[in-house]
Amino acid sequence: MHSLGILLSGRGSNFVSIADSIDARRIADARISVVISNRAEATGIASARERGLTALVIPSKGKPREAHDREVVSALKQHQVDLVCLAGYMRLLSPWFVQQFPRRILNIHPSLLPAFPGLEAQEQAFVYGVKVSGCTVHFVDEELDHGAIIVQKVVPVLDGDDERTLAARILEQEHVAYPEAINLVLRGNFEILGRRLQVKNEK
Numbered sequence: 001m002h003s004l005g006i007l008l009s010g011r012g013s014n015f016v017s018i019a020d021s022i023d024a025r026r027i028a029d030a031r032i033s034v035v036i037s038n039r040a041e042a043t044g045i046a047s048a049r050e051r052g053l054t055a056l057v058i059p060s061k062g063k064p065r066e067a068h069d070r071e072v073v074s075a076l077k078q079h080q081v082d083l084v085c086l087a088g089y090m091r092l093l094s095p096w097f098v099q100q101f102p103r104r105i106l107n108i109h110p111s112l113l114p115a116f117p118g119l120e121a122q123e124q125a126f127v128y129g130v131k132v133s134g135c136t137v138h139f140v141d142e143e144l145d146h147g148a149i150i151v152q153k154v155v156p157v158l159d160g161d162d163e164r165t166l167a168a169r170i171l172e173q174e175h176v177a178y179p180e181a182i183n184l185v186l187r188g189n190f191e192i193l194g195r196r197l198q199v200k201n202e203k
């Protein structure tokens, strides 16, 4: 049984889509062992508690990055987490954190990386005038929004869109992409050549 740790800072809709996928067995052989937020007021933490999951708040405010990361990693290890899923976690991980879970940390970003890394990606894409955007689930490495890509989903940008309608269309696809990526990673049936993730032939 795989043990997932979810890190979030806010709304938590990606966390809910992962939890629903586990409950519906669309993600096989996994459970969420702990949900951690750096912000007490995160809605995602309340949703986790409603589902009866272990939900911890480890405040980051005023702490040096690595000191906070050490507390988070120790909670993840205490709960024997083997896959860490960042789901709207508004903190950059220290290199030390990344090294604790080699190729076992995933992130979701609301653009087609490498376009529009960083904050407010949907708005960046909208303002730039792209005709398609989407979302990316990728491994976390030591650079922001940078590791090998696992799954991407494309959505059109329509004439009547504004930043909010575009973000909502992207979010729908995020909720499909993240469970798909987790399944792929847990199955382990892939190799990474350079930056390219390639699924091996299933026999």
Ligand code: GRF
Binding pocket: 008, 010, 011, 012, 013, 014, 015, 044, 087, 088, 089, 108, 109, 110, 171, 174
């Ligand atoms: C999502 O758009 C995700 O791609 C980004 O932060 C947002 C989190 O939303 N990293 P939610 O908290 O999962 O609803």
